[in-house]
Amino acid sequence: MPGLRNRTIAITRSRQDAREFFELVEAQAGKAVAIPAIEIIPADRKVAVRFLELLQKKKHDYCAFMSAQAVRILFDLAGTKAADILKQTLIIAVGPKTREELEKHDVRADMMPARFSSIGLVEMMSKSKPAGKKIIIPRSGEANDFAAKALSELGMKVDEVFLYKTHTAGVTEEWKEFGGMLEQKKIDAVVFTSASNVRGFFQIMKKMRKKLPESVSAISIGPFTTAELAKKGVRCHEAKDHTIKGTVDAAKRLFTSRA
Template identity: 30%
Template sequence: MSKPVVAITRPKDRAKKACEIVRELGGEPILAPTLDLKPVNTQSLKDLVAKKDELDWIIFTSPTTIVSLKQFHPDFLKSLNCKLAVIGNKTGKLAEKEGMTVDLMPEEFTAEGLIEEFKKQGITGKTIGIPRTASARPVLPEELEKLGNKVILAEAYKSLFPMDENAVKELIEKIENRKIDAITFTSPLTVENFFEIVDDKQKIAGLLSDNLLTVCIGPITAKVLDKYDITYIYPDTYTVPDMMELLFEELDR
């Protein structure tokens, strides 16, 4: 029996672990990033660093934020003197690897999950720094401000259209030729950019529903798949390992 072929649309620099998991579970990964991430040293990031001593909290929503700060402002991470909230195990582990203590990580790895934790703890009247990508959803800063907090946003990295469109076009061709068994999406932009490259969106959406297994990391990404009427599944815990385990459990059925 041939190995199931699993398409991974994550940014290339964050896809290594996903590919390893697919191989460990007996599959063959096909990497076709539909999103690229580029750390940037913007003025807003410099401003946040300069206001380090004003912060009561800082929130890291992805590992790329930490990578960017380490690249451009390594002393900032070493000398942080505020509480730290993170979204996701991977972000938390990288923060700890850099010597930071994680004070808060929500059970649900979404902005909404973190907001609920801030509400439960009655966190208000605080100054909160959020370095992230400028294309991130506005829900986190908006809701934190509604709780009476001051939010300082900073652009730490850019979410770019895929640099290698040919890899995505080759993936689309494989989907059309029934050479892909499953496809994974780990953020709304991985879906949006994929369909930007697709010519016949209705046809490919139909194939993603009917001819292969579509798996996403959680409900926020699922909302974008809903726009294209795609049938999908996602795990109870919004991590890449849980997503892959669910994928192979479903394929085994």
């Protein structure tokens, strides 16, 4: 059976954060490899307090969570009181994993864009007569400002709070093993899950004095990740559905067509 059978695919996340990916790849008789490209650094607890105070003071119409990571960090910093305050506004979850993470903390997502990205968020809001409405977005300090600019152009009042930042991970044993697998031509594809993961990946590869072989396919989770890969001169296959499952489906289509 074609597809992922006997294929080895690396993902730019830690094993813990890539559990779904491992399950999906292994269910297709493939092998998954985790190579975390970035490390998450939560902000000071004061930032979470400021976020909640802003939400209460300005009475935002919407609060948009762009990732499950943002949800986890908010509740790690602010505790259970965040749930009661979040229930005072309409909650937008960008993607099913984000929605699931909110539900773990007793917060129901009221809205979810059809496309699980900043672009999808803007598309959804553009259909709801957003002019004059207020939205707050807790996010990574490294994320681009596309959503904030585009929502502002729709006439929305946008607040962003940076709950965490990222920095490039070190050259771990996982990375050394990955480098060896590249040399032995045992890696078929690498899945990139964010623009910051792309930057981290190539910084680590530079430290290891290695390049991504043309024989290794690059798979992108979404348009901003694709754009970052393009900056590195890497052509990629972008997932139709901007989720981890979408990247696995993209890999399956790629290798099935080659077979």
